[in-house]
Amino acid sequence: MAARRRGTTAAALLLLSAMVTGCGGAASAGTDGPGGDPAAAAGAGTAATATVLPVAERLPAPDTAGRDLAGRDLALRSYRGKVVVLNVWGTWCAPCRAEAPELEALRGALEPRGVRLVGVDVRDRSTGPAVAFEKAYGLHYPSIHDPDGKLLLAYPPALLNPQAIPSTLVVDRQGRIAAAVSGPVTRAQLEPLVTRVAEEGS
Template identity: 55%
Template sequence: MATALGTALVALTGCTSSNAQSSDDQGETKQAEAAVIRLAERHAAPRIAGADLEGRHTALADFQGKIVVVNVWGSWCSPCRAEAAVLEEIHREMWPRGVRFLGINTRDRQTKAARSFEQTYGLTFPSLYDPSGRLLMQFPADILNPQAIPSTLVVDRRGRIAASVSGPMTVSGLRSMITRVLEEGT
């Protein structure tokens, strides 16, 4: 009973609470450190692919040899709305360094809401449309909890999951997470 209740609480709070941020006594939000995975312990990212929000086939493999930031979001998710400007800012900043972004839109029943979200927040990177969470289920649960929205992963140049965080990112937190992987070289 206690386990079922705990599981239900985690499922219900997936979008609104996370371990990625905490508040100090002054009410400031702090970014928790992302889990950067040691090189020897990294595993290949799943070969996710599908239609993006424009109906074009898009795959993580399209970015082979690049560092890829994968962000899971939903138009219904308040922390995702707050995080959108952060993602676009770092996307534009890191583009010249060869870093690419790929979103995974989840639980939106129609692409219209997701496309409206992208337009409202000025997102210029592609997002796979995953209303059922099928793509999310391909990731190891200890790396990406499908109930924790938003979540962000960094895939290294060799296609391995290099870092992950559950919850909304800050500019400095996302920049730091990507920079650590960029500094690894090839």
């Protein structure tokens, strides 16, 4: 019972701390690189929300797969046995630019503990702006190129809304969705949650 209360409290804290503005579906796709106009890129903002799922209620994550920004095959299933932070982003999205350094810091801190970050770059028609984005923010994790956002349609809309960018999922070692955050996050907000998932069964 105490463990359940702690989990509920952590979920509530994450929810409160994540109440920020993200990019809505109205942002224009593929027009801005890392130096684009943040005001234009923001589009219609929506308040971010977070959902933390008890182990018994977790659903298998879809087998998201495609080509990364370098043209190599990349599939979520290849990370089974690792905790995966799956971040959906686009170069046209101002909050995505704000959270990119935070996600890279999270990667550096948690990769030694079996955590991997994977991005899904959506609505960028070509990979050029996305590659420039990675270089500008020093990102060292791969991203699948999904110009039409089709990969997102395989996810339950309640956990991953294709119109809410950025969005982040935490996938546990068994390939199940453990948590979902709609809106930009910081390392401080996300790290305790990811750490808890990484420590499950240890």
